[in-house]
Amino acid sequence: xxxxxxxxxxxxxxxxxxxxxxxxxxxxxxxxxxxxxxxxxxxxxxxxxxxxxxxxxxxxxxxxxxxxxxxxxxxxxxxxxxxxxxxxxxxxxxxxxxxxxxxxxxxxxxxxxxxxxxxxxxxxxxxxxxxxxxxxxxxxxxxxxxxxxxxxxxxxxxxxxxxxxxxxxxxxxxxxxxxxxxxxxxxxxxxxxxxxxxxxxxxxxxxxxxxxxxx
Numbered sequence: 001x002x003x004x005x006x007x008x009x010x011x012x013x014x015x016x017x018x019x020x021x022x023x024x025x026x027x028x029x030x031x032x033x034x035x036x037x038x039x040x041x042x043x044x045x046x047x048x049x050x051x052x053x054x055x056x057x058x059x060x061x062x063x064x065x066x067x068x069x070x071x072x073x074x075x076x077x078x079x080x081x082x083x084x085x086x087x088x089x090x091x092x093x094x095x096x097x098x099x100x101x102x103x104x105x106x107x108x109x110x111x112x113x114x115x116x117x118x119x120x121x122x123x124x125x126x127x128x129x130x131x132x133x134x135x136x137x138x139x140x141x142x143x144x145x146x147x148x149x150x151x152x153x154x155x156x157x158x159x160x161x162x163x164x165x166x167x168x169x170x171x172x173x174x175x176x177x178x179x180x181x182x183x184x185x186x187x188x189x190x191x192x193x194x195x196x197x198x199x200x201x202x203x204x205x206x207x208x209x210x211x212x213x214x215x
Contacts, residue, residue: 008037011053011078018074022106032102039082046158048081052144059140063193068133072115075103076137080120086163096120128190139194145182145205146189146198152205172213179210 012033019029040050056077060067067073079099084091096117103113119137122129126138144155163171182188183206189195 008050011050011057014057014074015078018071019106021071022108028106036078036082039084044086044162045084046161047155048084048162052081053077055144056140059143060136063136063140063191066132066193067136069112069115072112072119073133073137075099075108075112075116076119079116080123080141086165092121092124132191135190136194139189139191142188142202143194143198146200146202149205149208156209176210176213179206179213182206183210
C-alpha cells in the first residue's frame with residue numbers, strides 16, 4: 001500500500017510541475033490528474049497501470065541528458081496508454097487524440113503537441129524513428145522486456161490478465177507471434193543506451209516465455 005501511494009505522489013508531483021508551465025488553474029490540474037489516475041487504475045488494467053508509468057519515468061530520467069524536448073516526453077508518458085482496451089486496435093490513436101485535446105485546453109505549443117502525438121503513435125509498432133526522442137521513449141516503453149526474469153514474469157502474467165477475455169488457445173497463438181517477432185528483430189532497442197542495458201536479457205526472457213508457451 002505504501003509503495004502505491006509513494007509512486008502515486010512522485011507521478012502526481014511530476015504531472016503538476018509539468019502542467020504549471022501552462023496553467024495556473026488548480027482546478028484544471030486536479031481534473032487532468034484525476035482523469036489519468038482513474039484511467040490507469042481501472043480494474044481491468046494489470047500491466048498498463050501507474051506502475052508502468054513509474055518505471056517509464058525512472059528509465060527516462062536516466063537518459064534525460066539525451067532528450068531534446070523533455071516536456072514532450074513527459075506528456076507522452078502520461079497519455080500514451082490513457083485509452084486502453086484489450087479488445088480494440090486503435091488505443092494509440094485514441095490516446096493521441098485525448099492527449100491533443102487536453103494539451104490544447106491549456107495552450108501547449110503545437111510543436112510539443114505534435115511531438116507527443118508522434119511518440120504515442122510510435123508505440124503501436126516500436127519501429128526505428130528518425131527522431132531520437134521518439135526512439136528513447138519507445139525503448140523505455142519496452143524496457144520491461146529486458147528487466148529481471150522475476151519482473152518480466154510478473155509483466156507477462158499481468159498482460160495475460162488484461163487479455164483474460166480470450167481463451168488460452170487464442171491468446172497463446174497471438175502471444176507466440178508477438179514473442180517471435182521481437183526475438184527475430186536484429187535489435188529490439190533502437191538507442192545504444194537501452195540496447196546495451198536491456199537487449200541481451202530481453203532476448204533471454206522472450207525466448208523462455210516462448211518455450212513455455214510451446215510446451
